[in-house]
Amino acid sequence: MTGRRLIAPCAGLVGLAIVVACGTGASSPDSCRAIEEARCRRAPGCNLPLEPPYSTSGTDVDACIRFYDAACLHGLDVGNPGQTAVNQCVSAINTGTCAVVATPQSDVACLWLVPQVSTTPDATTDVLTEASIDAGEDGDGE
Numbered sequence: 644m645t646g647r648r649l650i651a652p653c654a655g656l657v658g659l660a661i662v663v664a665c666g667t668g669a670s671s672p673d674s675c676r677a678i679e680e681a682r683c684r685r686a687p688g689c690n691l692p693l694e695p696p697y698s699t700s701g702t703d704v705d706a707c708i709r710f711y712d713a714a715c716l717h718g719l720d721v722g723n724p725g726q727t728a729v730n731q732c733v734s735a736i737n738t739g740t741c742a743v744v745a746t747p748q749s750d751v752a753c754l755w756l757v758p759q760v761s762t763t764p765d766a767t768t769d770v771l772t773e774a775s776i777d778a779g780e781d782g783d784g785e
Contacts, residue, residue, distance in 0.1 A: 670718040670720075671724070671729075672716055672719075673715075674719055674723070674724065674726075675711070675714075675719050676711055676712060676715045677729055677733050678729065678732055678736065678753075679707075679711035680708050680711065681736040681737055682736055682744055683704050683707035683708050683711065684704055684737075685744040686704070686744060687704060689741030689744050690741075691741065691744060691745055693707045719756075721758050721759075728752075728755055731752040731753075732750070732752050732753040732756070735747065735753055736750075736753070
C-alpha cells in the first residue's frame with residue numbers, strides 16, 4: 644500500500660516539472676505575429692514570394708499568416724519592445740516601400756528588430772589587451 648500512496652504525488656511532481664521545463668519563455672509572440680501578419684498582407688503587392696508555406700486552402704496570404712501564428716510562438720529574439728514600438732513598425736510596413744516589407748529592420752521604426760551586440764569588453768578582450776601590453780606592443784604596429 645505504501646508504494647501506491649507515493650505514486651500519485653510523484654506523478655504530480657513529474658507532471659509539474661515537465662510543464663515548468665517545457666515553458667516557451669517566449670518574448671512578445673503577439674508582437675511577432677502583428678509584424679509578420681503585416682508583412683504577409685503587403686507581400687503580394689510587392690511581388691514578394693509567400694512560399695513556403697505552401698497554400699493548401701485559402702489564399703497564400705492566409706497560409707502565410709497561419710504559418711507565422713505557429714512560428715511566432717517563440718516570440719522575438721530582441722525581447723519585448725513595447726506596444727508603441729510594435730505599432731510604429733507595423734505602420735511602417737503597412738505604409739512603407741516594398742523594401743520595408745522585405746526587410747523591416749531597414750526602416751528606422753523597426754531598427755529594434757536587430758538584436759544589439761554588447762559593446763562592453765569581456766574578460767577575453769581584457770586578457771588579450773593585457774597580453775599585448777605585456778608583450779611590449781604599443782598598438783602602432785611596431
